[in-house]
Amino acid sequence: MLPGLYVHVPFCSRKCPYCDFYSIPALNLIPDWLSGLEREAERHARDWPGPFGTLYLGGGSPSLLGPADLAALFAALARFPLADGAEATIEANPEDVTREKVALWKGLGLNRLSLGVQSLEPRWLRGSLSRSHKPRDAQAAIEAALAAGGLSLSLDLIYAHAGQTPDDWAAELARAAATGADHLSAYILTPAPGTPLARDLASGAAPALPGEEPAAGLFLTAGEILAGLGFERYEVSNFARGGAVCRHNLKYWRREPYLGLGPSAHSFDGHKRWANVPSVSGWSSALKAGRSPLRFLEELTPEQARMEAILLGLRLAEGLPLAAIPDPAKLEGLIEEGYLFVDGPRLKPSPKGMLVADGLARILA
Ligand code: SF4
Known part of the structure; x- marks a missing residue:
């Protein structure tokens, strides 16, 4: 990729x-x-x-x-x-x-x-x-x-x-x-x-x-x-x-790697994410002085990465692998209420489910 x-x-x-x-x-x-x-x-x-x-x-x-x-x-x-x-x-x-x-x-x-x-x-x-x-x-x-x-x-x-x-x-x-x-x-x-x-x-x-x-x-x-x-x-x-x-x-x-350049830009290398300071002068003067222009750098814990994959997957029509859900028993009610549906090996959100993707992710992660 x-x-x-x-x-x-x-x-x-x-x-x-x-x-x-x-x-x-x-x-x-x-x-x-x-x-x-x-x-x-x-x-x-x-x-x-x-x-x-x-x-x-x-x-x-x-x-x-x-x-x-x-x-x-x-x-x-x-x-x-x-x-x-x-x-x-x-x-x-x-x-x-x-x-x-x-x-x-x-x-x-x-x-x-x-x-x-x-x-x-x-x-x-x-x-x-x-x-x-x-x-x-x-x-x-x-x-x-x-x-x-x-x-x-x-x-x-x-x-x-x-x-x-x-x-x-x-x-x-x-x-x-x-x-x-x-x-x-x-x-x-x-x-x-x-x-x-x-x-x-x-x-x-x-x-x-x-x-x-x-x-x-x-x-x-x-x-x-x-x-x-x-x-x-x-x-x-x-x-x-x-x-x-x-x-x-x-x-x-899809949580694929990307490099962001410029003030406030975010990057993700597949494991760590970081963001530049949101200031042209702060960012450019740090670079000029040979210092890091970062506002933060973090490595997600496996739990955070799992939560993020579920949250982002539920924003997409293609959904996410059903196997990514740690407790499938929690799906039953959400499927019955029409927020989610299963399509082969994938779990997908309905339009109504996309609207509340954040809340669904908190229940499922
Ligand atoms: S200020 Fe207006 S034009 Fe500039 S980024 Fe924001 S929405 Fe876009």
């Missing part, structure tokens, strides 16, 4: 009110970030010789990087060869996508675009998401990506907005599917503590989001509508048609 390579590009033109990914609106730090990457790549090159099965440029907003930045980034990444047929993704915001940029990305060997559309409805983009792009920007970006040919296209969507009905959501999903994208990621809007949206919700300045039950209804609606449009829900929040699954993200869920 080939490892994955992740690069965190921690820059955004502005901070979205619901986002708690590590990203900063400080493009002046791009040179420091590039120097740090060069040093971090050097640090890992011997232990991670490759070839890598996937490359993922995530963020932040990798689509903000210009041609010279990308050239420097790919020069640093030359130490990590990609296998023939590797999947190579870049995340992009609609307002950054032009035909020229798409041609540049393709020229660098990127073959998958994950577009942060977030919504195709102006009221959600302006409202809880407070995004600067408009649905027509998303449409133009989609057209630019598809016109180039040879790119797998994924759209990110966020749902469960205040007042959103199942019919609203079904119509939006149908529009997303009609764009020609072969992959959709759909996330329930869950403002992380400390974000501006969380504060506005707590103070009543933002209208309340749907509760657990209506949000669960929207979750199930997504699976039903998209199944009718040829998409398989292969993970809790991810849908693909024509087999266009995200091979990189599958490595996380």
Whole structure:
């Protein structure tokens, strides 16, 4: 099994009110970030010789990087060869996508675009998401990506907005599917503590989001509508048609090794996991001084590894080996209630089971 390579590009033109990914609106730090990457790549090159099965440029907003930045980034990444047929993704915001940029990305060997559309409805983009792009920007970006040919296209969507009905959501999903994208990621809007949206919700300045039950209804609606449009829900929040699954993200869920570069990036070598500090200056100055840029490094105990394998397996339609469940007697009630089912040697979650994968894992581990 080939490892994955992740690069965190921690820059955004502005901070979205619901986002708690590590990203900063400080493009002046791009040179420091590039120097740090060069040093971090050097640090890992011997232990991670490759070839890598996937490359993922995530963020932040990798689509903000210009041609010279990308050239420097790919020069640093030359130490990590990609296998023939590797999947190579870049995340992009609609307002950054032009035909020229798409041609540049393709020229660098990127073959998958994950577009942060977030919504195709102006009221959600302006409202809880407070995004600067408009649905027509998303449409133009989609057209630019598809016109180039040879790119797998994924759209990110966020749902469960205040007042959103199942019919609203079904119509939006149908529009997303009609764009020609072969992959959709759909996330329930869950403002992380400390974000501006969380504060506005707590103070009543933002209208309340749907509760657990209506949000669960929207979750199930997504699976039903998209199944009718040829998409398989292969993970809790991810849908693909024509087999266009995200091979990189599958490595996380299948507990396969991946190396993460950049501030806040996580890595897993099959036994140990570690994460970099979430700070461009802290991370790059540690590397410059020849020190470790890690925030933590841990080796999971066998119990922790088992719990994690069950939790992640229950997020996937492919499930996990039935033999991985330590006490099969606990399955009976969960199968009867329709959360899980057995398919040959594998235990699989139903859509209703995926929705509560964490709780099921706690019962079964
Ligand atoms: S563009 Fe993406 S990464 Fe940047 S702040 Fe918005 S949601 Fe977060």
